[in-house]
Amino acid sequence: MHLCTEAHLNYLYIDLYVHIKVRKHITQFNSCEETCLVGPEFCLRGKPSVSCSIEVPYIKSVMAVSLSYDLLLLLVISSLDWSSTPGSAFLTDHNRMTSSGRSEKKQQKRERATPVEPHFTECMSRDLETFRCWWSPGTFHNLSSPEELRVFYLKRNSPSSEWKECPEYSHLNRECFFDANHTSIWIPYCLQLRGQNNITYFNEDDCFSVENIVRPDPPVSLNWTLLIVSPSGLSYDVMVSWEPPPSADVSTGWMRIEYEIQYRERNATTWEALETQPHTQQTIYGLQAGTEYEVHIRTKMKGFPKFGDFSDSIFVKVTEIPLRESAVLLTLVLTFGVAGILILIMLIVVSHQQRLMMILLPPVPAPKIKGIDSELLKKGKLEELDFILNGGGLGGLPTYISDYYQDEPWVEFIEVDEEDADCGEKEDQKSSDTQRLLGLPQRSVGCFSADSHPDDDSGRASCYDTDLSEQDTHLLAASLLPGQPEDEEAFLHPDEKAPASETNKSPLIQTESEGKPTWINTDLYAQVSNVMPSGGVVLSPGQQLRIQENTEKESQKKGTLGEDTSKLNKPQFQLLVVDPDGSGYTSEITARQISTPPSSLVPGEGYQTIYPQPMETKPAAPSEPNQSPYILPDSPQTRLFAPVADYTVVQELDTHQSLLLNLPTQQPPPPCLPQHPLKAPVAIGYVTPDLLGNLSS
Amino acid sequence: LPGLDPLSAVWVGIICLVFSSRLSTMKAASICPNDQTGCHLLPLANLFDRVIQHSARMHGISDDLHSEFELYFLPSKNQIGRVSRNCHTSTILTPNGKENAQRIAREELAEIILKLLVAWRDPLWHFHQSMSQHDEFTNFSSNKSLEMSDMVHELRKGVLKVVEKMQMLGIISNSVGDTGSPEALLTSDSAEWRFMKDYDLLYCFRRDSNKIQNYLKILKCRIVPKHGC
Numbered sequence: 001m002h003l004c005t006e007a008h009l010n011y012l013y014i015d016l017y018v019h020i021k022v023r024k025h026i027t028q029f030n031s032c033e034e035t036c037l038v039g040p041e042f043c044l045r046g047k048p049s050v051s052c053s054i055e056v057p058y059i060k061s062v063m064a065v066s067l068s069y070d071l072l073l074l075l076v077i078s079s080l081d082w083s084s085t086p087g088s089a090f091l092t093d094h095n096r097m098t099s100s101g102r103s104e105k106k107q108q109k110r111e112r113a114t115p116v117e118p119h120f121t122e123c124m125s126r127d128l129e130t131f132r133c134w135w136s137p138g139t140f141h142n143l144s145s146p147e148e149l150r151v152f153y154l155k156r157n158s159p160s161s162e163w164k165e166c167p168e169y170s171h172l173n174r175e176c177f178f179d180a181n182h183t184s185i186w187i188p189y190c191l192q193l194r195g196q197n198n199i200t201y202f203n204e205d206d207c208f209s210v211e212n213i214v215r216p217d218p219p220v221s222l223n224w225t226l227l228i229v230s231p232s233g234l235s236y237d238v239m240v241s242w243e244p245p246p247s248a249d250v251s252t253g254w255m256r257i258e259y260e261i262q263y264r265e266r267n268a269t270t271w272e273a274l275e276t277q278p279h280t281q282q283t284i285y286g287l288q289a290g291t292e293y294e295v296h297i298r299t300k301m302k303g304f305p306k307f308g309d310f311s312d313s314i315f316v317k318v319t320e321i322p323l324r325e326s327a328v329l330l331t332l333v334l335t336f337g338v339a340g341i342l343i344l345i346m347l348i349v350v351s352h353q354q355r356l357m358m359i360l361l362p363p364v365p366a367p368k369i370k371g372i373d374s375e376l377l378k379k380g381k382l383e384e385l386d387f388i389l390n391g392g393g394l395g396g397l398p399t400y401i402s403d404y405y406q407d408e409p410w411v412e413f414i415e416v417d418e419e420d421a422d423c424g425e426k427e428d429q430k431s432s433d434t435q436r437l438l439g440l441p442q443r444s445v446g447c448f449s450a451d452s453h454p455d456d457d458s459g460r461a462s463c464y465d466t467d468l469s470e471q472d473t474h475l476l477a478a479s480l481l482p483g484q485p486e487d488e489e490a491f492l493h494p495d496e497k498a499p500a501s502e503t504n505k506s507p508l509i510q511t512e513s514e515g516k517p518t519w520i521n522t523d524l525y526a527q528v529s530n531v532m533p534s535g536g537v538v539l540s541p542g543q544q545l546r547i548q549e550n551t552e553k554e555s556q557k558k559g560t561l562g563e564d565t566s567k568l569n570k571p572q573f574q575l576l577v578v579d580p581d582g583s584g585y586t587s588e589i590t591a592r593q594i595s596t597p598p599s600s601l602v603p604g605e606g607y608q609t610i611y612p613q614p615m616e617t618k619p620a621a622p623s624e625p626n627q628s629p630y631i632l633p634d635s636p637q638t639r640l641f642a643p644v645a646d647y648t649v650v651q652e653l654d655t656h657q658s659l660l661l662n663l664p665t666q667q668p669p670p671p672c673l674p675q676h677p678l679k680a681p682v683a684i685g686y687v688t689p690d691l692l693g694n695l696s697s
Numbered sequence: 698l699p700g701l702d703p704l705s706a707v708w709v710g711i712i713c714l715v716f717s718s719r720l721s722t723m724k725a726a727s728i729c730p731n732d733q734t735g736c737h738l739l740p741l742a743n744l745f746d747r748v749i750q751h752s753a754r755m756h757g758i759s760d761d762l763h764s765e766f767e768l769y770f771l772p773s774k775n776q777i778g779r780v781s782r783n784c785h786t787s788t789i790l791t792p793n794g795k796e797n798a799q800r801i802a803r804e805e806l807a808e809i810i811l812k813l814l815v816a817w818r819d820p821l822w823h824f825h826q827s828m829s830q831h832d833e834f835t836n837f838s839s840n841k842s843l844e845m846s847d848m849v850h851e852l853r854k855g856v857l858k859v860v861e862k863m864q865m866l867g868i869i870s871n872s873v874g875d876t877g878s879p880e881a882l883l884t885s886d887s888a889e890w891r892f893m894k895d896y897d898l899l900y901c902f903r904r905d906s907n908k909i910q911n912y913l914k915i916l917k918c919r920i921v922p923k924h925g926c
Contacts, residue, residue: 129795157787184793185911186904211907253914253926254795256753303756303907 117201118149118193125214126308127247128185128255128301132170132177135193138201151176154190156207163192185210216257216299217245218311219280224295226318227283232328234289236318241281242297242311256302262310263295278302284316292317741862742924745917748855752913755848756906762841763899784901785893786816791908798915804869807860810912813905814853821846824898845902852909868920 118138125131137149151166153176166176176191188209192202219242227237240261248255258278262271274282287293293316300307349356530538650659789812792798798806825842863869893901918926 157793180794180796186791186908187793209904211904249795251918251922251926252795252799253918254798254911256910256914303753303760303910 118195119201119203120191120193120206123191123206123208123213125183125210126217127249128211128214129180129249130178130183131210131213132175133166133191134173134175136174148196150194152192152194153178154192155184156188156190157184183210211301212304213306214255214301214304215306215308216255216301217247218299218309219243219245219259219297220311222295222297222311222314224314224316229289229318231331233320235286236289237283237285238287238316238318239281239283240295240297240314240316244280245299245308248299257299258302259297259299260307261295261297263293263316266292266294266315276300287316287318289318289320737866738921739924741859741866741868742917742921744855744859744862745913745921746925748852748859749910749913749917751848751852751855752906752910755845755852756903756910758841758845758848759899759903759906762838762845763903765838765841766896766899784897784904785820786813786901786905789813789816792912795915798912799919803863803916803919804872806912806916807856807863807869810856810909810916811853811860813909814849814856817849817902817905818846818853820893820898821849821902824895827895856913863920 116138118135120133120135123131123133133151135149135151151169152163153166154163155161167179167182168177169175170177186209188207190202190207192200192206194200221243222240223242224238224240227239229236242259244250244257248257250257256278258276259280259282260273260276261282261284262273263284264271274284284293284295294313295316296310296313298307298310526539528537528539532538653659789809791809791813792801792806801809821842825839825846828842829839860869864871
């Protein structure tokens, strides 16, 4: 909104955004569209769809008034000078309003409401070349004859134009016709009626331009053709075509016309309208067979709002074709059947998804090893796998050690399998499982070919291979069996028996009793005779021998890492203490320290489980960092003459079928060791690999 | 190019040559191979159609804006009567009827169209400026006014192209000069449009856009009548 300060403005434009009901001598109205009845076309705009205006002379501003200003408005209104005549603002309302249907209503209302003066009812052009206007004489003038009213028009194409009289009257119709010579497009015309005595009835609203009042004629020659019928035969499409109105000059492009089709069923009341389009044919879709339809068309100028009259109606009807129904039914049944079957299949598939997946895509068998997460079998986790396999945890597998210590040939593993039987030709049945298990040197010397044992990993040496590894294993085995009192023999091979060539690989074991190998008592059960104040436990007096032997060996072991094992050490006994708090297993180190000749010392029959037992402590050896502190007792003092053990182990069956509880200690170790590699300690898991490692280091 | 070995460069060169030769031949080849009588007018008819569509759209926008303007401002009733005095394009003599439009020479008609288009270039631009300053107007209106002002520009260029084509085809003489200098045309009226109110401007433009649309259509149907009249 802006302030119009031009001098030639002498009207007030009031723009009201609020619905107002104004009474008094102003006709009541509800909305601007309905009742612009008042003489000076006074109207307050309630809804922003139609514009009306009021005129107040001599005021020169535009205002926007809100509801709170309605009183002010009333004052203003009351002071209005109703200067404009209550003529028909018909033509201008035609121009401005978007729907042309209301104009007739207004006109009627106007006529009914108040006594009106002669005014123009309508001006219309059909072809943009001529136009005509109709007037009505009004109600309160008693005109003797229609000719008394004269029409004058003004063409405002120049400032100095004058009012001219209508070029062609048709008093019968009260119509004034302007032919082509008197018609100019794009130029405003103003019309007025003059009665007798130069009474002029002029409404300034009756000014218009011809292009704005064009209402083209309806099209002609309507006809329709059947386009297509649906497969069910129930609906069809129809193409309606027509000719443009002859009065409208479309061919020269002077008029550009749009058409609007409307159709309805024969007995319906409302019409269906399709979108206006400029072509002379259009398709109506979806008509029902068997129903008659009525179709008519109207036109309008492109870019202008006014429609012309409707054309004459044509009737469209297509009869049904009942024969197709069966086919339709059949197709319907088939379709639904197929759909139902598909749904069933889908349901089955969905419900048995798992099984179907198993059938269609069977799972790939993955390697499964007990105790090993198959994750580890993936790339890059070989070390962990090795670690686990080789005894990283306590749940190691039996075969892991062989892989772990493959490059340490002094490690030999117990292998208990049926193939040992063939080796046992010379063995008598006296060889017990324990002996076999421990790989103790059998009494029978034979059968020690490495060939009899196909297991490559065992690293078996030949029978006469006095590899110290055998000794180690024997040691191992021996250590695991708690020794019998008094019956220990150094389990270790006397060192002189080991050829120097082999000793390089086993740097550790210095356990060499000088010709006096003592057996380690392979007693699995031992009685604790005494508990040392240092924490060691004296198992039985017989063990002390061993202890003494191993003591020296232990110290030797500590000092001669990697040294040649040809050194002979005094056999010493060593008290082995298996730390109960630790792994509870005797370390292999300690086991090896305990030198026992691989004689025919046979532990008691039966397979004795080796379980951790607190054993004598190893004296004065630098203790292992974690487990099995070895405390070597002072040899003489700790010698205890233990009482006889409450239990003992049958070592061997004599030739006379008598039980040998304690094997003689002087028994020379057989030259050959059984080829049973000792595997038990590690396999059973009693020895921790770090102790093994200590051994090896 | 670093990665381009000579062989591929040769291939690329060959392909480029082939395409360029094809393109040049395509330029030379016209739409009318047999050179039929009406065939060479087809592109002109297409041009006309596009221009007429453009002008129709322009008229539509101006109509929308005009009615929207009436919602915000209630003009007085005799605005219609008074406007004709104020339209700055009133000085341009335009045919006001069908016979006049058909009788007038084609060149003159084209020239009138161009004059009209030129005359509205500045006023519409200023109208858009003033519109955008008013807060009451929605963005919709502001966009429309900008679109309108652009369309006048585009339409003028299009009509110039059509005129060129017609001159090239020999349909009209070369007397239709370049009417691109608005100052020469509107010496007397140059300032008048500034005093017009916005509403009057819109009304005038609505009328003039209808004129332009009509004239273009008449021109087309006079020159290429067989192509959709």
